[in-house]
Amino acid sequence: MSSSQIFPRFEGKTVLVTGAGTGFGAAIAYRAAQEGADVGVHYNRSRAGAERTVARIEELGQKAWIFQADISSWEQVRRLAEEAFSQLGTVDVLVNNVGDFASETQGWRELDQESLDRVIDVDVKGTLMMTHEFGARMVEQGHGAIVNIGSTVVVRGSARAPQYAAAKYAVLGITKSYAHAFAPTVRVNTFAPGFMETDALLARADWQAGRRETLIEATPLAQIPPPEAVAGTALFLASEDASHMTGGYLVADGGYNMVGA
Structure with a gap:
């Protein structure tokens, strides 16, 4: 990817990114800091990854905070929201990046109850509860923007992991519903990257097999x-340049799907 100038779109703002210890979440958190934000770095299990993200952000001269929570638990989501608003003072932007993409499932016949429940708990319930709790507080503070990380899997479906396609389709419903509920104070949009070469994708058997x-x-x-190439695109939806966008679905997939009217 060619290098380009990075503008301080989030100078003086606070951005919280879920799942920011690894992969796309780490890339978004770092990009937000590059653009002037102080950043809340959330993780569930990858504490070491979250600490690496925080160290990289602090090297840029920005503030960073670590938060731990299992977002499939409403109690933990509520605690996360209370801690975030207390420590950051305000949360200007929330990026709901956490998602389970059922990487262990290589075909629809492998779908089982455990995988179905986990993907729905994290991708659907987790995204809804995070949007609900943080958005309610953003409405109270009088401003805010939420970016839900979706997927282009909603365009074609997934014979490999139907549970993942179902969950990401649900994210569109969550985004649109809360875009209505929080308007005009808080904007809620979905960003859908195509395939990105994260460590998780590179480790997949089908990826290595052609x-x-x-x-x-x-x-x-x-x-x-790499995820860094589209992190700024995701954050566009939280910027002032997207001030007239809510309930939207933005795709960045290199032209693979070419979704549109």
Whole structure:
């Protein structure tokens, strides 16, 4: 990817990113700091990853805080919201990045109760509860923006992991519902990246067995980017440039799906 100038779109703002210890969440948290934000770094299990993200943010001269919570628990989500608003003073932007994409499922016949429950608990219930608790407090403070990380899987579905496609479709309903509920004070949008070369994707058996090459061939921009390449695109939805967008669905997938009217 060619390097480009990074503008301070979030100078003086606080941004909380869930799942910011690894992968796309870590990239978004770091990009927010590059753009001038102080950042809340949430994790569930990857404490070491969260600490690495915080160290990188502090190297930029920005403040960073670590928060732990299992977002499939409403009690823990409520505690997270209370801690975040207490420690940060205000939360200007929430990025709901956490999601379970059922990487262990390589075909629909492998779907079982455990995988179904886990994906629904994290991707659907977790996203809804985070949006609900943080959004309610943002309405009280008089401003805010929420970006829910969705997926282009809603366009084509997934024979590999139907539970993941179902969950990410639900995120669209959550986004639209709370965009109505919180308007005009708080904006809520969905950002849908295509495939990104995170460590989790690189470790997948199907990725190592030729799927990467097949997808690159079908992608007009002819690349599967690292998460850093689209982190700024996700944050666009929380910026002033997107001030007239709510309930929206923004895709950045190299032209693979070309969703539109």
